Amino acid sequence: xxxILKLTTQNVEYVAKLxxxxxxxxxxxxxxxxxxDILLYIDKLNELDTTGVAPMSHxxxxxxxxxxxxxxxxxxxxxxxxxxxxxxxxxxRVPKVID
Amino acid sequence: MEFETVxxxxxxxxxxxxxxxxxxxSTKFGGTPNSHACPVCLGMPxxxxxxxKKVVEYGMKMALATNCTxxxxxxxxxxNYFYPDLPKGYQISQFAYPLAEHGYILLEINGEQKxxxxxxxxxxxxxxxxxxxxxxxxxxxxxxxxxxxxxxIVSEPDMRSPEEAADYLKRLHEILVxxxxxxxxxxxxxxxxxxxxxxxxxxxxEFGTRAELKNMNSFRNVQxxxxxxxxxxxxxxxxxxxxxxxxRLWDDAQGVTNPMRSKEExxxxxxxxxxxLVPVMVDETWIARIREELPELPLVKRExxxxxxxxxxxxxxxxxxxKALALYYEDVVKLxxxxxxxxxxxxxxxxxxxxxxxxxxxxxxxxxxxLADMITLIEEGAISGKMAKDxxxxxxxxxxxxxxxxxxxxxxxxxxxxxxxxxxxxxxxASPNQLKDYRGGKEKLxxxxxxxxxxxxxxxxxxxxxxxxxxxxxxx
Numbered sequence: 001x002x003x004i005l006k007l008t009t010q011n012v013e014y015v016a017k018l019x020x021x022x023x024x025x026x027x028x029x030x031x032x033x034x035x036x037d038i039l040l041y042i043d044k045l046n047e048l049d050t051t052g053v054a055p056m057s058h059x060x061x062x063x064x065x066x067x068x069x070x071x072x073x074x075x076x077x078x079x080x081x082x083x084x085x086x087x088x089x090x091x092x093r094v095p096k097v098i099d
Numbered sequence: 100m101e102f103e104t105v106x107x108x109x110x111x112x113x114x115x116x117x118x119x120x121x122x123x124x125s126t127k128f129g130g131t132p133n134s135h136a137c138p139v140c141l142g143m144p145x146x147x148x149x150x151x152k153k154v155v156e157y158g159m160k161m162a163l164a165t166n167c168t169x170x171x172x173x174x175x176x177x178x179n180y181f182y183p184d185l186p187k188g189y190q191i192s193q194f195a196y197p198l199a200e201h202g203y204i205l206l207e208i209n210g211e212q213k214x215x216x217x218x219x220x221x222x223x224x225x226x227x228x229x230x231x232x233x234x235x236x237x238x239x240x241x242x243x244x245x246x247x248x249x250x251x252i253v254s255e256p257d258m259r260s261p262e263e264a265a266d267y268l269k270r271l272h273e274i275l276v277x278x279x280x281x282x283x284x285x286x287x288x289x290x291x292x293x294x295x296x297x298x299x300x301x302x303x304x305e306f307g308t309r310a311e312l313k314n315m316n317s318f319r320n321v322q323x324x325x326x327x328x329x330x331x332x333x334x335x336x337x338x339x340x341x342x343x344x345x346x347r348l349w350d351d352a353q354g355v356t357n358p359m360r361s362k363e364e365x366x367x368x369x370x371x372x373x374x375x376l377v378p379v380m381v382d383e384t385w386i387a388r389i390r391e392e393l394p395e396l397p398l399v400k401r402e403x404x405x406x407x408x409x410x411x412x413x414x415x416x417x418x419x420x421x422k423a424l425a426l427y428y429e430d431v432v433k434l435x436x437x438x439x440x441x442x443x444x445x446x447x448x449x450x451x452x453x454x455x456x457x458x459x460x461x462x463x464x465x466x467x468x469x470l471a472d473m474i475t476l477i478e479e480g481a482i483s484g485k486m487a488k489d490x491x492x493x494x495x496x497x498x499x500x501x502x503x504x505x506x507x508x509x510x511x512x513x514x515x516x517x518x519x520x521x522x523x524x525x526x527x528x529a530s531p532n533q534l535k536d537y538r539g540g541k542e543k544l545x546x547x548x549x550x551x552x553x554x555x556x557x558x559x560x561x562x563x564x565x566x567x568x569x570x571x572x573x574x575x
Binding site for chain 2: 058066071074090094095097
């Protein structure tokens with residue numbers, strides 16, 4: 001259709017890579033079609049004239065939710081590491097990364 | 100070809116709060132690894148980050164101190180990337196709606212003021228710390244620093260030399276420390292700087308291709324890294340090679356910059372509004388309250404010192420470089436007046452003692468009262484300036500007031516005219532040749548007689564009185 005953003009399987013591959021997701025060729029086709037359906041649906045919003053309407057970033061009308069600067073207890077090293085797939089001593093252990 | 104250097108700086112300053120930006124964990128440096136972590140820091144599902152109000156207020160202080168406009172509505176976004184120091188898979192930062200924009204600070208360059216633009220100031224969370232194993236293909240992660248509050252201060256590409264960049268950094272650092280919102284410790288990473296640098300033929304409007312420099316942890320290293328990078332880029336251009344846009348790391352030991360091993364794919368952070376954190380609305384009342392809390396800033400203080408105390412700009416610069424030092428100076432002047440004398444003693448002796456022991460003024464054993472008393476004693480003629488040099492030395496070593504030291508050392512100045520006349524007569528009698536030469540026109544010998552008197556009195560004679568008496572008595 002005219003004017004609608006159309007996703008390609010390359011777009012899906014790129015997004016999957018950024019999200020560290022492995023997808024099969026079959027899934028790629030499927031997700032491309034599904035995502036395009038979603039975009040088509042969302043595109044209905046373009047029928048409205050939104051000139052002069054500020055973009056909305058949040059679904060609720062709450063602002064200024066603050067916390068006072070008071071220290072509370074943390075988990076402690078042992079509990080912080082409890083769910084880690086790998087740890088050693090007081091540290092999480094991960095495959096080597098170098099910047 | 101003549102080149103012009105173009106530099107812009109990004110500074111990350113750690114906010115001096117007790118707790119992290121989005122949870123109640125402590126921000127203390129150097130705790131047991133992973134002991135300051137909670138489900139929010141660990142990026143557990145279902146947690147709710149809640150903004151620390153103090154971070155907003157500290158950020159507002161910096162925004163006002165750097166003449167920025169505070170955005171009445173600003174909000175947080177997620178910056179998405181995978182790295183083990185970032186357990187959530189995204190960093191919470193501000194992107195489209197930063198806390199503040201369009202500011203500037205003033206530099207003094209060769210006696211002239213130059214404006215350096217501030218593009219924006221935004222709040223964000225720090226990441227954890229990684230340590231790489233030397234022998235095994237693993238890294239260790241400490242998440243204590245995760246979620247520690249930072250503000251990022253981005254400058255316009257307004258600096259034209261590495262010296263200007265270093266100067267800008269020092270001024271920025273000074274403001275942060277004056278505001279008491281950052282401890283400014285570069286070694287512990289509370290104040291970090293990345294630099295964007297490019298060169299262009301003089302007169303050209305368009306910017307050249309820039310390199311981003313990282314890993315410089317002192318003012319001096321920032322300047323050195325920039326100087327090296329400017330030379331490197333000039334060499335490339337002069338030899339017909341292309342400058343590549345890349346991130347380069349400063350190697351302090353070798354004194355060079357090297358390209359950072361780049362991650363596989365280009366960065367695509369896919370920023371989007373963080374639904375967990377609601378917008379921050381700042382109204383005029385809030386801004387007015389923060390503005391009222393601002394202390395006198397370094398530049399204003401400097402100008403006031405020159406005007407009110409009639410001291411040279413250089414003195415004012417040294418004395419106001421540290422807020423606590425400026426306070427000390429003013430305390431002393433309040434007690435004894437004599438602003439220039441006070442400045443001389445503070446910049447000369449007090450700072451020298453402190454620098455030798457790498458202490459700062461807060462740890463100075465000489466109280467403002469003691470220093471003021473000492474200066475008053477000189478003014479009253481109780482001790483000479485020369486004697487004071489010894490006295491202040493002992494004041495620093497012992498922390499005792501000058502009166503005690505003078506008494507202990509028997510350093511009281513001789514101001515008794517009769518006693519001095521006796522001493523001088525004896526000296527004149529014992530030096531007939533010098534007397535003859537002096538009276539014959541060798542006026543330089545006056546110094547010889549002064550020396551003899553001082554020797555005889557162990558330096559305790561009041562110098563002014565000695566001068567007056569000698570002049571009279573030598574004339575015959």
